[in-house]
Amino acid sequence: MIRFAGPGSTLVAQLGSATCAIAKGPGGAVFREASRILVDFRKVRKGRRSTAAGEGVLLAVGNQALTPPPQSSQAQLIAPIAGGAVRDSSGALLLLQGLIRRHHLESVRSRLAGRDILLLVPPGADNDERRIWQRLGETTGRGRVRLVNSLEAAARGAGLDLNRTRGVMIVDMGAESTALGVYSIGEKVALEVEPYGGSHLNRAIIDYLLRRYRISLSPAEAEKIKLELGSVYPQERPAQFRLTGSDTSSGIVKKISLDDNEIRDVLVDACEPLLLSIQRVFEQVPPELAADVSEDGVTLVGGGALLKGLRPFLKERTGMEFHPADDPANAAVRGALALLHDPEDPRQEEDK
16 A cells, blocks of 8 residues: 655645645645746747747746736736646646745655645546646655545545445536536446536626627626626625726727626526536436435535525525535545545545
8 A cells, every 4th residue: 555655744736727726734724826827938939839838937826927027028827727637737837836835835854755745636537637637746746646536525525425325416616617426335326527617607797798788808807797796596685796898899988887686697597507417417326316315415515616696596496405515615625635634545546
């Protein structure tokens, strides 16, 4: 059996399409940052178009990368992770190493002794994608690399026992993908990984405002509207949002007032794929396990679980209870940290 160098020296990391989380050792603080790096390509050979982050000069990582320095006209904001997969290996390494340094998660002693790293990978990752994650972990240090299914780690972090004889269902709503799984007696019974998430809700808001008011928004502006107005079930206190933008036809600056009912209709329509995914999962599950899930409810994790009104909306549309986990955005990392106390847990996979 391969053992950790020590729980306190083990790094746990989850690199998502929009945000990433990193922590060290059991009980360590979880640091969340944007999954972005800022790279300056001014030194790339003239006439050559850069395709990899490693060809430029790293300027910033995480949240700091979201505010590019004005003096660098060649600075590019890069998202190394897309759809839950590594799209730029050098960029993903720069992001991970930068966050390790930023949050002082590596000491001189750990560099000399080698550190272990536990990487959370999407449940739908194929063998080729897993090998990419494995190589990413190996380039961060000389310790062992563990790959952990992020959905199963999130279940652990949400306090679910996947070894029960009853059916257990969990839904992880990320930025660009949503994973839905049913487990029983420690085995996967059904799994759906769909290419939609929080960023697609933002896109729905962008498309609506462009169509209805001829105002173009950035994803960041749409995210702000979603956080302030967004809900999929009527709220006790109505809310409004004042928006200023340029008419895409005339260029004239205009101001509009949005209310939560208007945005709610947009988001309800955008959540239809989630309802269809839940239906598809139940079509794969034996009747007795489906009855267990209907009786016990479904656990929600991931940043998407924070969407206001999601719980009553899903109950109204499916007839089942949905229970957001405590701290749903960090459930997977919390579950991975808990695994450090149980190195023989079957959901950990040894490096090859």
